[in-house]
Amino acid sequence: MLFVVGVGLKKEHLTDEAKEAISRAEKVYGSERSLTIAEDWIRGKTVVLKKFDADVYRRIEREGEERDVAILSTGDPMVAGLGKFFRNAKIIPGISSVQVALARVKADICDVSVFNAHSQNPEFFGQRNMLILARKGVQLDFPGKKMVILENLESENEKIYEVQDSFTAEENYTIVFVRVKE
Amino acid sequence: MLFVVGVGLKKEHLTDEAKEAISRAEKVYGSERSLTIAEDWIRGKTVVLKKFDADVYRRIEREGEERDVAILSTGDPMVAGLGKFFRNAKIIPGISSVQVALARVKADICDVSVFNAHSQNPEFFGQRNMLILARKGVQLDFPGKKMVILENLESENEKIYEVQDSFTAEENYTIVFVRVKE
Numbered sequence: 001m002l003f004v005v006g007v008g009l010k011k012e013h014l015t016d017e018a019k020e021a022i023s024r025a026e027k028v029y030g031s032e033r034s035l036t037i038a039e040d041w042i043r044g045k046t047v048v049l050k051k052f053d054a055d056v057y058r059r060i061e062r063e064g065e066e067r068d069v070a071i072l073s074t075g076d077p078m079v080a081g082l083g084k085f086f087r088n089a090k091i092i093p094g095i096s097s098v099q100v101a102l103a104r105v106k107a108d109i110c111d112v113s114v115f116n117a118h119s120q121n122p123e124f125f126g127q128r129n130m131l132i133l134a135r136k137g138v139q140l141d142f143p144g145k146k147m148v149i150l151e152n153l154e155s156e157n158e159k160i161y162e163v164q165d166s167f168t169a170e171e172n173y174t175i176v177f178v179r180v181k182e
Numbered sequence: 183m184l185f186v187v188g189v190g191l192k193k194e195h196l197t198d199e200a201k202e203a204i205s206r207a208e209k210v211y212g213s214e215r216s217l218t219i220a221e222d223w224i225r226g227k228t229v230v231l232k233k234f235d236a237d238v239y240r241r242i243e244r245e246g247e248e249r250d251v252a253i254l255s256t257g258d259p260m261v262a263g264l265g266k267f268f269r270n271a272k273i274i275p276g277i278s279s280v281q282v283a284l285a286r287v288k289a290d291i292c293d294v295s296v297f298n299a300h301s302q303n304p305e306f307f308g309q310r311n312m313l314i315l316a317r318k319g320v321q322l323d324f325p326g327k328k329m330v331i332l333e334n335l336e337s338e339n340e341k342i343y344e345v346q347d348s349f350t351a352e353e354n355y356t357i358v359f360v361r362v363k364e
């Protein structure tokens with residue numbers, strides 16, 4: 001069985017369901033960060049994933065047909081995560097940066113649309129607030145709007161501040177909240 | 183201190199962070215369902231919340247200024263939840279029905295907008311898939327579209343099926359996924 005396991009942003013985010021899946025896996029794949037979050041629960045062999053592409057995913061999927069394998073996803077597998085790349089996997093949800101960001105700005109997901117901005121401005125929809133997952137170097141322009149910038153959530157460098165009109169991300173894990181609707 | 187704690191949809195969804203906040207609270211408020219999920223970790227007095235309004239929230243907020251109080255939210259406090267009603271609270275995220283639904287249909291939140299449909303059809307945005315939180319009796323019409331219906335997620339009555347064009351929810355915890363974009 002293949003498990004795609006959301007490990008959250010820190011150890012305290014792990015659910016019992018995630019711990020159980022991690023513990024039973026004979027092999028555990030993940031980024032350095034996700035493996036560190038999960039380390040207390042890993043019993044099998046660990047493999048640091050450096051390449052993320054369809055070939056790698058298909059190979060892991062085939063491995064999961066033979067034995068219990070876990071692939072870790074920082075945050076939640078369905079939030080700019082690995083979940084959508086696997087067809088025959090059990091997805092275990094985890095606490096995502098989107099949830100932490102919404103908790104900090106006190107906004108409900110039902111009033112917000114989430115965007116993964118690799119390089120450019122997402123299109124405005126008008127009625128809904130926007131939560132934008134940005135990487136270092138992404139430039140956002142929303143003339144006349146206030147943006148809440150959330151950097152390194154749940155790490156010791158967590159920083160939250162406001163800017164106006166335009167913003168260029170300086171950190172890889174930056175979330176930008178644009179309030180359109182009160 | 184007042185904690186608004188997401189307890190997920192079942193005991194196995196509880197995070198260590200949530201357990202810690204629940205355990206330290208001298209008084210724990212919640213619905214029957216959320217109190218049952220958290221019961222193994224409650225040390226203080228429990229109060230079943232039957233009325234949900236601003237007066238009740240302000241009273242609990244004042245109580246949280248005197249001692250450690252937790253108010254439980256099934257799922258996540260920022261997913262059609264209690265989080266946005268409290269100003270001076272620490273919000274603890276939990277696994278929400280939205281995450282479980284996205285895992286089941288293998289869709290990423292960055293391609294989806296989430297709606298809380300109390301009674302009527304949410305407006306279509308065109309480019310994004312829709313995930314609609316519906317209650318019993320809510321009628322949805324999307325001519326020409328397939329909808330995935332997800333009922334009672336993570337309970338023993340969990341049921342997932344497809345319908346076409348229109349749908350009326352028969353259960354209180356129904357999620358409807360409308361795929362607009364592949």
